[in-house]
């Protein structure tokens with residue numbers, strides 16, 4: 001039964017090939033992320049964590065197997081349909097914020113809502129509420145260059161969640177922050193995810209953060225294994 005799986009990988013594999021350079025990263029990966037579930041993906045540098053996240057988000061194509069998002073097989077969709085599914089069902093937060101520099105925090109968070117077809121007042125209301133919930137109420141009109149590193153990541157978290165995605169994919173979203181700021185941003189992200197019942201797949205090498213999620217997976221030598229809570 002795959003009933004409430006929001007993201008599912010089936011026999012998933014990736015090998016990069018560029019001319020004679022062939023880099024097998026992983027193969028035979030099978031897992032499901034259920035509605036509301038938070039999952040950490042641990043692994044050494046180069047183990048393939050970012051690659052996995054790119055495949056789950058439809059930003060790269062697997063060389064084997066399939067990814068299903070909200071029940072839809074990614075490989076069966078046109079580029080346009082895949083883009084729409086991404087905007088509707090997934091949110092992304094990266095180590096670097098990727099906010100648009102010319103737009104204010106509020107505009108950056110409004111943008112995905114407007115792109116999804118909402119009118120501007122509704123988008124503004126929703127974006128403002130989320131920014132306020134991550135403590136950025138007094139910074140709505142600041143552009144990314146006028147925000148601190150932690151504030152930028154909080155705006156990025158708000159942007160990822162603003163369309164009520166089924167799942168947020170996070171690639172070391174707090175990796176560039178000092179320990180204390182990272183902990184605060186992480187807690188806020190987790191709190192929002194849980195409040196919205198949004199699933200989370202979080203790539204991290206920080207076991208202390210991983211431990212706070214429902215499930216921990218580890219990529220090691222091309223395989224994905226479940227790590228028992230006591231062993232994280």
Ligand SMILES: Nc1ncnc2c1ncn2[C@@H]1O[C@H](COP(=O)(O)OP(=O)(O)OP(=O)(O)O)[C@@H](O)[C@H]1O
Pocket residue numbers: 016017018023025043044045046047048049050051052
């Ligand atoms: N475009 C590419 N072409 C060829 N090889 C690649 C490409 N992208 C990544 N790789 C290789 O694939 C492997 C997995 O890379 P990936 O970035 O997924 O690892 P990671 O676990 O996220 O690492 P880190 O924790 O250092 O960010 C690495 O050995 C990398 O060198």
